[in-house]
Amino acid sequence: MKGLYTLLIFMALALSSMAQTRTISGRVTSSDDGQPMPGANVIVQGTTKGTTTNLDGNYTVDVEPSENTLVFSFVGYQPVTVDITTKTTVDVVMDPDAANLEEVVVIGYGVVRKSDLTGSVSSVRGGDLTKIPAVSPMQALQGKVAGVQVTSSSGAPGAGVVVRIRGTGTFNNSNPIYVVDGVILDNADFLNPGDIQSIEVLKDASATAIYGSRGANGVVMITTRRGTKGQEAPIINFSAEYSIQKLQKKIDLLSGREFALVANEIKPGSYNNVDVVPNTDWQD
Numbered sequence: 001m002k003g004l005y006t007l008l009i010f011m012a013l014a015l016s017s018m019a020q021t022r023t024i025s026g027r028v029t030s031s032d033d034g035q036p037m038p039g040a041n042v043i044v045q046g047t048t049k050g051t052t053t054n055l056d057g058n059y060t061v062d063v064e065p066s067e068n069t070l071v072f073s074f075v076g077y078q079p080v081t082v083d084i085t086t087k088t089t090v091d092v093v094m095d096p097d098a099a100n101l102e103e104v105v106v107i108g109y110g111v112v113r114k115s116d117l118t119g120s121v122s123s124v125r126g127g128d129l130t131k132i133p134a135v136s137p138m139q140a141l142q143g144k145v146a147g148v149q150v151t152s153s154s155g156a157p158g159a160g161v162v163v164r165i166r167g168t169g170t171f172n173n174s175n176p177i178y179v180v181d182g183v184i185l186d187n188a189d190f191l192n193p194g195d196i197q198s199i200e201v202l203k204d205a206s207a208t209a210i211y212g213s214r215g216a217n218g219v220v221m222i223t224t225r226r227g228t229k230g231q232e233a234p235i236i237n238f239s240a241e242y243s244i245q246k247l248q249k250k251i252d253l254l255s256g257r258e259f260a261l262v263a264n265e266i267k268p269g270s271y272n273n274v275d276v277v278p279n280t281d282w283q284d
Contacts, residue, residue: 025060026090028053028072031229037074037094045069045081122146122201126225129193133241136189137196137222138163145201148218160189165203165218176218177211184214188222194239197223247283255279 036057043050072080077094122145134140142150149164178188202219256277263270
């Protein structure tokens with residue numbers, strides 16, 4: 001009988017212990033777009049016990065009575081610590097970690113940490129583009145990236161620029177391609193430098209391989225600024241610039257009658273009545 005009582009006592013203790021073990025479940029999403037985050041780590045604080053979220057961002061983990069805290073983590077996002085003392089369902093929204101994202105470089109359709117980067121890629125932050133007045137973002141890029149030449153196509157106001165990455169690559173077209181938020185374009189002159197978050201210049205074959213022959217002359221990848229979800233009030237920034245351009249010196253011109261006389265000397269009969277030729281100063 002003693003053996004039977006002992007067995008019953010152990011069974012009761014085991015059932016009691018099992019009854020105290022709780023199952024915590026929930027879903028992990030991103031604050032950027034509200035989409036689920038597969039592969040996020042869910043760890044019981046102070047232990048090595050945990051799990052990862054599935055493709056739908058869902059997770060399930062068993063905890064002991066003494067384990068009251070879960071830690072959620074994901075690369076590029078701020079970790080989240082949640083007290084689960086009285087909870088069985090915990091849904092978590094994770095915010096991007098701006099400090100970690102600054103060390104990430106965009107390549108092709110993905111990102112890679114600068115320390116792991118082997119290709120020739122240069123990165124310029126949007127704040128560096130607005131330090132000097134510029135009509136276009138490429139003009140603001142001048143002198144900021146090694147191996148990239150940015151020159152004006154002409155001296156006319158608002159004229160475009162010519163961009164060459166590591167010199168002239170082909171005879172027909174040596175212009176790089178521009179990828180603005182994932183869209184491939186022929187130029188980026190329409191962008192406001194103040195709207196740009198970062199610019200990455202892909203200069204070698206390993207970095208531009210994903211774009212094939214179109215990336216032979218280099219790739220300029222531009223990421224524009226975006227709004228922040230959950231921001232309480234809008235933030236409005238205003239900046240304005242103006243410039244004046246004038247001729248240093250005008251050329252003395254002939255009057256209409258004088259011009260007509262000279263034209264008739266070169267080609268007789270060009271003007272029948274030289275007195276009615278208007279005086280037009282085309283420099284004005």
